Amino acid sequence: MTGIALGCIADDFTGATDLANNLVRAGLRVVQTIGVPRRPVRDADAVVIALKSRTAPVAEAVSASLGAATWLQAQGARCLYFKVCSTFDSTHKGNIGPVAEALADLVGARFVPVAPAFPANGRTVFQGHLFVGDQLLSESPMRTHPLTPMTDANLMRVLQPQLASRRVGLVARQHLAGGAAAVHERAGNLAEQGVQMAIVDTVEQPDLAVLAAAVAQGNWPLVVAGSGLAIELPGAMGLKRHTQADALPATDGARAIVSGSCSAATNAQVAAFMARGGSAFAIDGLRLAAGADALVDEALAWAAAHLGAQPVLFYATAQAETVRSVQQALGVERAGELIEQALARIARGLVDRGVRQLVVAGGETSGACVKALGIEQLRIGAQIDPGVPWCHADPPGLRIALKSGNFGGTDFFHKAFATT
Numbered sequence: 001m002t003g004i005a006l007g008c009i010a011d012d013f014t015g016a017t018d019l020a021n022n023l024v025r026a027g028l029r030v031v032q033t034i035g036v037p038r039r040p041v042r043d044a045d046a047v048v049i050a051l052k053s054r055t056a057p058v059a060e061a062v063s064a065s066l067g068a069a070t071w072l073q074a075q076g077a078r079c080l081y082f083k084v085c086s087t088f089d090s091t092h093k094g095n096i097g098p099v100a101e102a103l104a105d106l107v108g109a110r111f112v113p114v115a116p117a118f119p120a121n122g123r124t125v126f127q128g129h130l131f132v133g134d135q136l137l138s139e140s141p142m143r144t145h146p147l148t149p150m151t152d153a154n155l156m157r158v159l160q161p162q163l164a165s166r167r168v169g170l171v172a173r174q175h176l177a178g179g180a181a182a183v184h185e186r187a188g189n190l191a192e193q194g195v196q197m198a199i200v201d202t203v204e205q206p207d208l209a210v211l212a213a214a215v216a217q218g219n220w221p222l223v224v225a226g227s228g229l230a231i232e233l234p235g236a237m238g239l240k241r242h243t244q245a246d247a248l249p250a251t252d253g254a255r256a257i258v259s260g261s262c263s264a265a266t267n268a269q270v271a272a273f274m275a276r277g278g279s280a281f282a283i284d285g286l287r288l289a290a291g292a293d294a295l296v297d298e299a300l301a302w303a304a305a306h307l308g309a310q311p312v313l314f315y316a317t318a319q320a321e322t323v324r325s326v327q328q329a330l331g332v333e334r335a336g337e338l339i340e341q342a343l344a345r346i347a348r349g350l351v352d353r354g355v356r357q358l359v360v361a362g363g364e365t366s367g368a369c370v371k372a373l374g375i376e377q378l379r380i381g382a383q384i385d386p387g388v389p390w391c392h393a394d395p396p397g398l399r400i401a402l403k404s405g406n407f408g409g410t411d412f413f414h415k416a417f418a419t420t
């Protein structure tokens with residue numbers, strides 16, 4: 001490996017893809033890895049290590065993040081990018097604060113900017129308060145999130161109790177208005193007051209361009225950010241813009257979709273695929289419970305007869321009332337697990353039968369399929385719809401798109417295969 005410039009650590013899988021997608025759009029060649037890579041990563045300007053650390057126990061999240069950071073440093077990364085959710089998903093224990101602090105200690109950062117905003121997706125920060133569209137974070141649906149309820153929109157107040165030794169300040173809009181020099185002056189003033197970490201206001205994307213310039217000019221070794229900063233940072237760091245950054249190796253083989261998401265968007269996508277005459281095989285949770293092996297075998301026998309010129313779909317995707325009745329019969333966890341495992345086995349079987357272009361719908365479903373396919377690295381290609389790029393995984397020599405439930409337009413499946 002020739003050395004990477006930007007080393008990224010994402011606290012969940014789809015967050016990693018979102019970040020990688022923006023880095024590719026900024027002209028970098030990007031490889032996303034599932035955990036710390038065991039094999040060398042080649043031809044990449046940035047590596048995004050996807051962890052599952054957002055809601056893991058604090059010590060586990062810190063240790064996994066330090067492991068990733070150490071590997072990235074060894075590959076030459078001069079800036080570490082700790083990617084967090086644009087709604088700052090965390091609890092009073094962490095994990096954003098403890099991980100950020102451990103990384104800051106590792107790289108010897110005197111000042112760490114914290115910029116979760118992504119204005120294009122309606123996430124903005126003003127006077128340190130996070131907004132989701134026109135709602136304060138604490139008044140948005142995030143306030144009742146099952147794992148990380150966000151009941152305070154003031155990010156200084158959210159972050160401070162998560163930190164062991166550092167104090168949190170604010171780089172406000174008025175500082176950003178003065179450009180990178182004014183941001184440096186503000187950072188210097190904060191440091192004099194013993195404040196080593198600061199929430200950075202972001203009302204519009206150009207605010208992130210100013211922050212990126214400050215990071216690059218100051219050689220700051222660590223940023224904590226959502227994916228919005230990734231659009232600005234490569235240019236500010238003077239990294240070469242590759243015109244073919246999204247080029248992927250050609251793949252030739254059958255095409256398939258595996259869908260385990262029950263989101264409104266995915267339901268509409270499945271319906272649209274079938275309305276266009278696409279062949280589809282339904283996976284019924286209750287039938288699975290009665291005999292998973294038989295249904296998976298039946299699905300793969302059907303695949304053998306139908307794989308060919310047109311893409312085929314395998315779906316457990318269902319409307320809310322069907323999902324509820326399956327969950328009542330099997331229990332929420334058992335239903336989810338049974339269906340994820342069956343879809344993952346089908347994905348594996350499809351690849352064994354010659355599928356070389358695969359779309360997976362659903363975050364958890366994607367995780368299960370990636371694992372079943374033994375995928376450790378993904379080269380990130382062109383975006384199909386915002387936040388969902390085609391990727392290439394080798395092994396097994398597969399083009400794959402991993403779509404989190406709510407993403408993508410109604411015609412996503414058709415569009416995906418039209419853009420390979």
Ligand code: ADP
Pocket residue numbers: 260261262263266285316317318322323324326327335336337338339340361362363364365366403404405406
């Ligand atoms: P999303 O990204 O939309 O949240 P996920 O794949 O993360 O999608 O989650 C969907 C969950 O719903 C998975 O655990 C999946 O196994 C489960 N599931 C899919 N179809 C059904 C169904 N028909 N009944 C019950 N659970 C289902």
